Amino acid sequence: MKSLRALPAVFLLGCGFPFTSTARNLSALTATSSPAPVRSLPETSAAGVSVLWVGHATVLIRMGERYVLTDPVFSHTVGMLSPRLVEPGMPVNEVPKLTATLVSHPHFDHLSLSSLDALGERTGTLLVPPGILDYLPRFPFQERGLGAWSSIVLDAVKITAAPVLHPGGRYGLDESSCDDCATGFVLEHNGWTIYFGGDTAYAPTHFEETRQRFPQIDLAILPICPIAPRDFMRKTHMDPGEALRAYRILGARWMMPIHFDTFINSDDVRGDCLNELHARMDQLGISSDAVVELKIGERRVLLERIVPAVPGAEPR
Numbered sequence: 001m002k003s004l005r006a007l008p009a010v011f012l013l014g015c016g017f018p019f020t021s022t023a024r025n026l027s028a029l030t031a032t033s034s035p036a037p038v039r040s041l042p043e044t045s046a047a048g049v050s051v052l053w054v055g056h057a058t059v060l061i062r063m064g065e066r067y068v069l070t071d072p073v074f075s076h077t078v079g080m081l082s083p084r085l086v087e088p089g090m091p092v093n094e095v096p097k098l099t100a101t102l103v104s105h106p107h108f109d110h111l112s113l114s115s116l117d118a119l120g121e122r123t124g125t126l127l128v129p130p131g132i133l134d135y136l137p138r139f140p141f142q143e144r145g146l147g148a149w150s151s152i153v154l155d156a157v158k159i160t161a162a163p164v165l166h167p168g169g170r171y172g173l174d175e176s177s178c179d180d181c182a183t184g185f186v187l188e189h190n191g192w193t194i195y196f197g198g199d200t201a202y203a204p205t206h207f208e209e210t211r212q213r214f215p216q217i218d219l220a221i222l223p224i225c226p227i228a229p230r231d232f233m234r235k236t237h238m239d240p241g242e243a244l245r246a247y248r249i250l251g252a253r254w255m256m257p258i259h260f261d262t263f264i265n266s267d268d269v270r271g272d273c274l275n276e277l278h279a280r281m282d283q284l285g286i287s288s289d290a291v292v293e294l295k296i297g298e299r300r301v302l303l304e305r306i307v308p309a310v311p312g313a314e315p316r
Contacts, residue, residue, distance in 0.1 A: 033076065036089040038297035048304040049192050049218065053294040054089045056262035057110055057198065059221055063189040066099040066157050070185075070196050070221070071110040072119060079108035082263045085270065089297025098124035099155045104198025105182035106135050106170040109263055113137065125154055129161065131181035135170055147180065149213070158188040162210045164200035166236055186214050192303060195220045195250060199259060201235055202242035207249040219292065219302060220252035223259030225273035226266025233266060240277035244284055254302065256292040 040052050043062060052060040057071035074092040077083050092115065101123045103111050111132065116123060116139060123141040130145030146152060146161040153159075166182040184206075187194045195210065195217050211217070224240040226233050233239070238246060240257070247255035260273040274293070281291065292300055 033084045033087045036087045036297035037295040038089060038299075040090055040297050040299045041094050043299070048301055049194070050299055050301040051219070051221070051256060051292065051294070052090060052299040053256075053258065053296055055084075055086060055296045057104070057223065057259050058088070059196070059256070059258060060090065060095065061187065061194060061196075063157060063187065063192055063194070066155055066189060067096050068100050068102065068157065068159075068187060069095065069098050069119075069123075070102045071104055071198065072101060072115045073109060073112040074115045074118060075112050078112065078263055082109070082265060084263060086262055086296050089295075092118045095119060095122055097122050099157050100124050100159060101126050102159070102185050102196060102198075103128045103132060104164070104184065104196070105129065105166060106132050106178070107199070108170070109265060110199060111135065111170070125152075127152065127159060127161075127185070129181050129183040131178045146183070146185075148183065156189060160186045160188075160213075162186050162195070162213075163203075163206045164198055165203035165206060166198070166200045184210075186210065186217075188214075193217045193219075195252065197222045197246070199223050199236075200238060202238045202246060204246075204249055207246050211249060211251045215251065217250055217252040219254045219256060220247050220250045221256045221258055222246055224257040224277055225260035226268050227273060227276060228267040240273055241280040241284075244277070244280050244286055247286075247290075248284075254290055254292050256294065262296065 043050060046065040050062045054060060056073055058073050059070045061068045074088050101119065103126065121140055125142045125144055127144050127146050130147050133143060133145050136143055144152065148161055148163045151158055151160040162184040164182055164184045182198065184195065184197045184200065193214055193216055200223065222243045223238060224243045226237055227239045230239065243257065257277055261270045292302065294300060
């Protein structure tokens with residue numbers, strides 16, 4: 001599989017590419033990315049939990065004094081063809097020292113080798129589905145494969161791989177040999193629990209099993225895009241309504257939508273996915289207080305509670 005690294009990316013971006021999005025990407029290659037609506041730097045506070053949306057599936061999660069980064073993509077393009085519509089909400093050189101970096105699957109808009117290289121030793125331990133290890137060069141940090149329901153504890157943060165429904169290949173031709181190349185993750189620290197779905201189709205069975213194992217999820221970070229063309233996308237991606245149903249199945253306190261308005265990887269245009277999300281929230285009776293809707297670069301402190309240091313004390 002390692003020989004496949006040399007293949008040109010062109011339109012094999014993984015997360016649902018061809019269609020009219022090909023022409024739109026080509027026309028956008030010479031355009032300048034819009035500045036991030038907000039530019040944030042790491043926090044100095046060590047209490048509680050916060051999330052910062054860097055863009056697409058890249059989220060900086062702070063749990064107390066620990067930082068975890070998901071699917072880091074800071075490059076101007078993915079797959080050498082799809083340009084970034086909005087600049088990252090945090091410069092890569094301002095990312096703090098991380099306990100762990102999570103990569104959900106090897107598609108170009110989730111596994112960016114140049115971004116991992118730029119992070120360098122700040123990456124901490126890189127956790128990936130086992131099949132991704134074949135795609136990785138030798139980095140100066142530890143790389144660990146984490147299979148379904150396997151866990152690892154890093155600096156008091158317990159991280160568990162949770163199954164999702166998504167193709168795992170990187171180059172299109174390799175998907176049939178990559179059954180263990182896509183995952184979600186559950187993070188636990190000091191009584192807080194965060195679910196990161198990476199990228200997934202609507203998979204009620206997986207979400208139900210995750211809730212059985214983790215019955216008190218504080219935040220579910222879920223992809224809501226791409227939507228169109230739906231007959232094709234539904235096999236690999238949730239639309240906003242499905243993401244909201246997944247949030248309910250998981251039983252999380254809050255949902256954070258991601259994977260929209262950063263790159264062109266479908267027939268949707270900017271704003272479509274958020275508009276659809278708001279419409280489905282109204283239909284399902286889900287309050288805006290339950291949805292952590294961030295602008296790229298925006299940070300939100302979710303929980304400010306300080307966990308008692310007394311053994312056996314209840315933090316929630």
